[in-house]
Amino acid sequence: MKPTLLIANAISKQFGGVKALTDVSLTIRKGEIYGLIGPNGAGKTTFFNVLTGLYHPNGGELLFEGYKLRASAPHLAAQSGIARTFQNIRLFSNMTALENVMVGRHVRTQAGVVGAVLRDPQTRREEADIHRRAEELLHYVGVADRANDLAKHLSYGDQRRLEIARALATEPKLLALDEPAAGMNASETAELRVLIEGIRNDGITVLLIEHDVKLVMGLCDRVAVLDYGVKICEDVPAVVQKNPKVIEAYLGGSVA
Amino acid sequence: MMTFSFDSLRQDKRAAIAATVGIGLVLAVFPFIVGSALGNSWLRILDFALLYIMLALGLNIVVGFAGLLDMGYIAFYAVGAYLYALLASPHFGLHLPVWIIIPCGAVLAGIAGALLGAPTLRLRGDYLAIVTLGFGEIVRIFMNNLNAPVNITNGPQGISSIDPIHLGGVTLAKPLSVLGITVPSLHAYYYLFLALALLIIFVSIRLQDSRIGRAWVAIREDEIAAKACGINTRNIKLLAFTMGASFGGVAGGLFAGFQGFVSPESFNLMESIMILCMVVLGGMGHIPGVILGGVMLTVLPEFFRHSAGPIQQALFGKILLDPEALRMLLFGLALVLVMLYRPAGLWPSTIRRREFSSGTDKEGA
Numbered sequence: 003m004k005p006t007l008l009i010a011n012a013i014s015k016q017f018g019g020v021k022a023l024t025d026v027s028l029t030i031r032k033g034e035i036y037g038l039i040g041p042n043g044a045g046k047t048t049f050f051n052v053l054t055g056l057y058h059p060n061g062g063e064l065l066f067e068g069y070k071l072r073a074s075a076p077h078l079a080a081q082s083g084i085a086r087t088f089q090n091i092r093l094f095s096n097m098t099a100l101e102n103v104m105v106g107r108h109v110r111t112q113a114g115v116v117g118a119v120l121r122d123p124q125t126r127r128e129e130a131d132i133h134r135r136a137e138e139l140l141h142y143v144g145v146a147d148r149a150n151d152l153a154k155h156l157s158y159g160d161q162r163r164l165e166i167a168r169a170l171a172t173e174p175k176l177l178a179l180d181e182p183a184a185g186m187n188a189s190e191t192a193e194l195r196v197l198i199e200g201i202r203n204d205g206i207t208v209l210l211i212e213h214d215v216k217l218v219m220g221l222c223d224r225v226a227v228l229d230y231g232v233k234i235c236e237d238v239p240a241v242v243q244k245n246p247k248v249i250e251a252y253l254g255g256s257v258a
Numbered sequence: 259m260m261t262f263s264f265d266s267l268r269q270d271k272r273a274a275i276a277a278t279v280g281i282g283l284v285l286a287v288f289p290f291i292v293g294s295a296l297g298n299s300w301l302r303i304l305d306f307a308l309l310y311i312m313l314a315l316g317l318n319i320v321v322g323f324a325g326l327l328d329m330g331y332i333a334f335y336a337v338g339a340y341l342y343a344l345l346a347s348p349h350f351g352l353h354l355p356v357w358i359i360i361p362c363g364a365v366l367a368g369i370a371g372a373l374l375g376a377p378t379l380r381l382r383g384d385y386l387a388i389v390t391l392g393f394g395e396i397v398r399i400f401m402n403n404l405n406a407p408v409n410i411t412n413g414p415q416g417i418s419s420i421d422p423i424h425l426g427g428v429t430l431a432k433p434l435s436v437l438g439i440t441v442p443s444l445h446a447y448y449y450l451f452l453a454l455a456l457l458i459i460f461v462s463i464r465l466q467d468s469r470i471g472r473a474w475v476a477i478r479e480d481e482i483a484a485k486a487c488g489i490n491t492r493n494i495k496l497l498a499f500t501m502g503a504s505f506g507g508v509a510g511g512l513f514a515g516f517q518g519f520v521s522p523e524s525f526n527l528m529e530s531i532m533i534l535c536m537v538v539l540g541g542m543g544h545i546p547g548v549i550l551g552g553v554m555l556t557v558l559p560e561f562f563r564h565s566a567g568p569i570q571q572a573l574f575g576k577i578l579l580d581p582e583a584l585r586m587l588l589f590g591l592a593l594v595l596v597m598l599y600r601p602a603g604l605w606p607s608t609i610r611r612r613e614f615s616s617g618t619d620k621e622g623a
């Protein structure tokens with residue numbers, strides 16, 4: 003069996019009276035594509051926010067590569083190797099596509115004010131590396147031709163891909179994608195699928211929230227299902243699909 | 259092909275050198291032209307324009323780059339000015355040289371920037387503006403009241419007889435003789451201020467194209483996404499407050515030495531707003547625009563002050579409106595016109611300019 007990358011241990015999160023997550027535990031192994039699905043409002047995005055340090059959980063802990071992640075310290079989560087995209091794309095709109103990805107390199111680079119002002123050889127080298135790596139990543143996700151356009155002028159699909167490039171720039175071990183196919187047409191979704199598989203083949207573990215059931219079932223090694231903040235099932239897609247609780251959660255969701 | 263590109267490179271380089279030399283010459287003789295054509299009052303205005311360029315560039319780091327609306331920026335100018343006044347005047351009997359005071363002023367203002375910035379880290383936009391406005395006023399009120407029980411700032415009377423700026427044995431208060439050319443005091447101040455303004459411009463440009471500069475802009479654009487990219491937003495914001503404030507501290511020290519007198523009245527809210535206008539009007543986040551904004555907003559009010567009376571005389575044969583009132587009216591009108599017709603500022607960055615024109619294109623379509 004593959005070694006473990008992330009263990010979530012009884013994570014809970016409440017917003018006032020709303021229990022967005024209740025004792026959610028799950029284990030993600032290195033190199034897999036792990037799906038997180040569930041009806042709208044099930045708590046998937048909330049789990050991402052706890053994982054990446056944007057929300058402070060009310061209970062539970064996260065172990066990443068065996069080390070406890072500090073709660074609500076997003077920059078430390080990124081430093082440990084967790085990168086993410088957002089359900090509602092959050093790019094730096096008035097920066098170019100290239101600059102967006104360059105910002106992603108922040109956490110793996112050093113230069114401070116003194117280096118910036120003096121531009122010593124080491125800083126120059128680092129800056130050149132940032133630039134080169136950002137260009138490579140734009141190529142990798144397929145938006146190299148828009149490198150010098152403002153992020154907000156990119157098409158929707160390109161913006162989603164750019165966000166993935168920015169996340170990859172942080173050299174993650176775990177890439178968390180929040181509904182990356184939302185709003186994409188069939189051919190864009192097919193391209194996205196190739197991209198995600200490529201990322202996994204490069205050795206990066208992928209945590210995927212997705213509504214497109216076909217995409218999830220075709221792509222993921224294992225899937226966890228959340229319903230009203232509770233994990234109701236965690237298994238390989240073929241088993242999850244047949245789980246009566248899952249069927250009910252989805253049918254209940256779509257009827258309501 | 260290769261030779262062609264090398265040639266054009268060399269040509270570019272030659273053009274750049276020529277341009278630098280040209281601009282350098284213009285800047286070098288500029289005070290003599292202004293002095294002889296317009297007189298000493300305009301020379302003083304020119305010196306002040308350089309101080310305001312430094313201030314505007316400092317605030318530009320906070321507001322333009324990092325997107326933190328700071329309405330109390332003048333406080334750091336005050337810190338630099340009072341430090342100079344206390345360390346180089348009969349008030350405490352200290353007469354330290356400028357090369358000690360100005361760096362200390364930069365550091366002290368930087369620390370003040372971090373201290374005032376720290377409690378505001380969770381605030382944005384309007385809330386941040388209100389709190390920083392309060393901080394700016396608090397600093398002024400401190401200066402106003404730190405005269406009892408121990409007299410530190412001399413209260414509302416301010417500190418006078420401040421030493422003019424002196425370097426080594428040379429004082430800028432009297433005409434200097436350099437290589438047989440007599441350089442009057444106002445000219446000498448101009449060269450000193452110009453040197454420091456150029457230094458601040460250089461630092462601003464370097465910071466903008468750096469890892470730190472990108473982190474600032476990222477925070478301005480989307481703080482949550484910036485955090486998710488691994489930016490320690492708390493530290494990077496404090497760094498913006500510190501850097502911006504330190505520029506203000508430098509300008510403040512120079513101001514005190516130049517003016518020979520400081521009082522709390524010089525550091526009121528109106529001054530903070532004026533510097534903010536320079537940044538916004540010039541073109542937020544765009545260094546050449548901010549410099550232009552600093553020059554325009556220093557020169558325009560003075561121009562209106564000097565011309566409001568004579569123009570009325572010429573047109574109506576008598577003065578109908580008080581020049582001072584008319585000056586502010588015209589100035590306000592100019593601001594409104596700029597914001598109406600150049601919403602991105604007088605000189606926005608090319609990307610932002612493209613932005614606004616493509617916006618109108620879409621409206622047209």
Ligand SMILES: Nc1ncnc2c1ncn2[C@@H]1O[C@H](COP(=O)(O)OP(=O)(O)O)[C@@H](O)[C@H]1O
Pocket residue numbers: 017020021022040041042043044045046047048049
């Ligand atoms: N910041 C917040 N404040 C209050 N309630 C929230 C917040 N974020 C999420 N919620 C609530 O938590 C529940 C789970 O939301 P979310 O995690 O976004 O669901 P999903 O991503 O699975 O659609 C919903 O009921 C939502 O209204």
Ligand SMILES: [Mg+2]
Pocket residue numbers: 046047048089
């Ligand atoms: Mg969601």
